[in-house]
Amino acid sequence: MIPFLDLKATYTELKDELDAAYERTLSSGWYILGEEVEAFEADWARYCGAKYCIGVGNGLDALHLIVRAMDISAGEEVIVPSNTYIATWLAISYAGATAIPVEPDPRTYNLDPDRIEAAITSRTRAIMPVHLYGQPADMDAINDIAQRHQLKVIEDAAQAHGARYKGRSVGSLGDAAGWSFYPGKNLGAIGDGGAITTNDAGLAEKVRMLRNYGSRVKYYNEVKGYNSRLDPLQAAFLGVKLRHLEEWNARRQIIVQQYFAGLSRLPNLVVPYVPEWAKPVWHLFVVRHPQRDALQQHLQAAEIGTLIHYPVPPHLSQAYQETSWPEGSFPLAEQLAQSVLSLPMGPHLSPGACEVVIDEVARFATTPQPTVA
Numbered sequence: 007m008i009p010f011l012d013l014k015a016t017y018t019e020l021k022d023e024l025d026a027a028y029e030r031t032l033s034s035g036w037y038i039l040g041e042e043v044e045a046f047e048a049d050w051a052r053y054c055g056a057k058y059c060i061g062v063g064n065g066l067d068a069l070h071l072i073v074r075a076m077d078i079s080a081g082e083e084v085i086v087p088s089n090t091y092i093a094t095w096l097a098i099s100y101a102g103a104t105a106i107p108v109e110p111d112p113r114t115y116n117l118d119p120d121r122i123e124a125a126i127t128s129r130t131r132a133i134m135p136v137h138l139y140g141q142p143a144d145m146d147a148i149n150d151i152a153q154r155h156q157l158k159v160i161e162d163a164a165q166a167h168g169a170r171y172k173g174r175s176v177g178s179l180g181d182a183a184g185w186s187f188y189p190g191k192n193l194g195a196i197g198d199g200g201a202i203t204t205n206d207a208g209l210a211e212k213v214r215m216l217r218n219y220g221s222r223v224k225y226y227n228e229v230k231g232y233n234s235r236l237d238p239l240q241a242a243f244l245g246v247k248l249r250h251l252e253e254w255n256a257r258r259q260i261i262v263q264q265y266f267a268g269l270s271r272l273p274n275l276v277v278p279y280v281p282e283w284a285k286p287v288w289h290l291f292v293v294r295h296p297q298r299d300a301l302q303q304h305l306q307a308a309e310i311g312t313l314i315h316y317p318v319p320p321h322l323s324q325a326y327q328e329t330s331w332p333e334g335s336f337p338l339a340e341q342l343a344q345s346v347l348s349l350p351m352g353p354h355l356s357p358g359a360c361e362v363v364i365d366e367v368a369r370f371a372t373t374p375q376p377t378v379a
């Protein structure tokens with residue numbers, strides 16, 4: 007059996023360091039915020055090349071608190087990708103604002119800068135690009151548009167820990183970035199976790215207040231805040247894992263080279279496209295095939311785990327049925343939802359297992375498929 011992602015192996019490899027972090031945190035007697043959180047915040051800010059980092063409960067909260075801290079609210083709009091995880095949209099909806107979808111570049115699957123301006127109205131406040139699957143969005147083009155229209159730029163960096171855009175780290179390329187440390191992400195906790203990075207001192211201060219009941223001084227509440235604080239135990243684990251992030255991302259890169267060598271010239275199979283300015287971190291390795299479901303079943307029968315990111319675009323999900331976007335509104339996002347398949351990927355996928363995946367995908371792609379009526 008080749009799992010889609012082997013999470014247990016991440017613990018096994020780092021067991022001694024993680025166990026030490028656990029012992030240290032539990033024996034400290036301090037279990038909310040404090041030194042462990044502050045140490046990780048400083049490390050993560052430095053890694054991202056950002057001035058400030060604020061640890062929060064999860065990635066969705068990170069994005070939501072950014073939107074709240076920017077005072078984006080009811081009647082206002084934020085531009086989002088039509089093809090993303092629903093959290094991107096929910097962060098905006100929670101604040102009472104409206105997510106306005108824009109279709110992706112069909113090659114990179116990231117927000118297409120050429121389509122953004124048509125979606126801007128007098129109510130638009132921000133653009134929220136997602137570095138989807140670990141590949142940076144075209145930030146210079148997006149920032150130019152934002153500057154022309156006086157909009158904020160919020161990076162959804164939940165899938166892109168360590169990705170570089172024209173040599174610069176994501177997470178410091180817009181006004182603020184939201185991070186998730188969900189266990190399956192490139193930098194994952196052993197539970198939920200998230201963070202905001204920004205170079206804006208005022209925004210950092212607001213988010214810091216919002217994550218902790220809207221107070222700067224205990225029991226003095228300036229705004230109706232939230233309880234969304236990065237757990238010190240998770241911060242301690244993340245500090246350990248951060249020391250291995252570059253190496254683990256490099257392992258993903260080696261797997262990707264193997265995938266590209268084996269999968270690049272197969273009939274009907276579309277492999278990822280990487281612009282020359284992008285250094286992705288391969289959170290996911292996503293291929294496309296017109297008979298995606300049959301390919302997934304074929305791999306399942308060969309005991310190879312795969313996932314679909316994502317089977318339903320947010321505008322068609324039941325959660326957003328109140329919106330006025332029927333089927334056909336965002337055809338690129340809809341086509342992607344029908345055709346994408348994420349192959350096994352992670353720092354513990356062996357070259358041998360990778361070869362098995364390649365062989366099975368190739369076997370499927372080169373066998374004539376019965377046409378679907």
Ligand SMILES: *Cc1c(COP(=O)(O)O)cnc(C)c1O
Binds near residue numbers: 066162
């Ligand atoms: C994982 C993810 C999130 C949300 O992160 P959580 O920690 O699960 O709340 C947001 N956006 C994208 C693109 C993600 O992949």
